[in-house]
Amino acid sequence: MRGLVFTEFLEMVEDTFDYDMVDTLIDNTQPKSGGAYTAVGSYDYQELENMVVELSAQSGMAVGDLLQAFGKHLAGVFTQNFAQFFVEAGSALALFREIDRHIHVEVKKLYPDAELPDFKYEDATADTPFKLHYRSERNLYLLAYGLITACFEYYSEPHKVDVKHWQEGSVHCATFEIRPEVSSQVRH
Ligand code: HEM
The missing domain is CATH 3.90.1520.10 (H-NOX domain)
Incomplete structure (x- = not known):
């Protein structure tokens, strides 16, 4: 899975909660990649799933609600970074x-x-x-x-x-x- 998905997920976590929550997710899920994600890298999807499940445990929010919120966040990124698709359509x-x-x-x-x-x-x-x-x-x-x-x-x-x-x-x-x-x- 593209690194952009990981960096945007963690950015959403930092904006919605704080940087400590980002640290907690990485500490508690021990991603094989080490957790230093870059937008141009590529990482195992399972690392994202583990962090979403851990965020749900930490925040008390349902996994489904977190994924929907992340979908909204990503849409905001796509409308900025890939604006031509939205304008053309x-x-x-x-x-x-x-x-x-x-x-x-x-x-x-x-x-x-x-x-x-x-x-x-x-x-x-x-x-x-x-x-x-x-x-x-x-x-x-x-x-x-x-x-x-x-x-x-x-x-x-x-x-x-x-x-x-x-x-x-x-x-x-x-x-x-x-x-x-x-x-x-x-x-x-
Ligand atoms: C300009 C518009 C869009 C761009 C540039 C875009 C780009 C991308 C990129 C880069 C990924 C990540 C692939 C990876 O990590 O390997 C992705 C995944 C995904 N995209 Fe799009 N996308 C766009 C629109 C949409 C829309 C409108 C939907 C839904 C209706 C959508 C649904 C998804 C889903 C659900 C995934 C996650 C992968 C999966 O479910 O298997 N995308 N997209």
């Missing part, structure tokens, strides 16, 4: 359609060792909502959830997101059902 759903066929493809070209999830989508029909399907060897669908809700905030497009999660062997799968949120309901 112009809307959250257009951005989601581009993750697999464009955005993560470019990420993989820049960083061949990047470990990325698969995203397939189904456009809404008269009877079904827009669906985004996540598959990954890593259990980070709640990170995706945080990224998705942050994208709707970025574009000021209120949406309701429902998620289902299951596992197929070692693969973590999730489907996000996405519906526009209407501020005043028209009744017939």
Whole structure:
């Protein structure tokens, strides 16, 4: 996993808690890498998972809430560092359609060792909502959830997101059902 993910995670921990918490996470999880992460390095995903679980134990916050908060934090980084993808897409759903066929493809070209999830989508029909399907060897669908809700905030497009999660062997799968949120309901 890219070092950027680790440095941003620890930055979020420092901003939300303090530097002592960063130290505690590294001391208590004893990462094989030693814990001196750099954005351009590459590290074992398990080290991140261990730190998220430890942060949950230290803070009393649920792992899922921490991952969603981290997703929001990462979205803030991506909108700054990779602004052109957000400008080109112009809307959250257009951005989601581009993750697999464009955005993560470019990420993989820049960083061949990047470990990325698969995203397939189904456009809404008269009877079904827009669906985004996540598959990954890593259990980070709640990170995706945080990224998705942050994208709707970025574009000021209120949406309701429902998620289902299951596992197929070692693969973590999730489907996000996405519906526009209407501020005043028209009744017939
Ligand atoms: C400009 C937009 C984006 C950029 C530049 C980007 C880039 C990246 C990078 C660098 C990683 C780390 C790969 C690694 O550590 O090896 C990553 C992982 C990930 N990305 Fe994206 N991404 C973008 C948009 C999105 C969006 C909109 C979503 C969700 C809807 C998303 C979902 C994820 C998830 C869940 C991971 C974690 C890896 C996993 O679950 O297997 N990304 N992305």
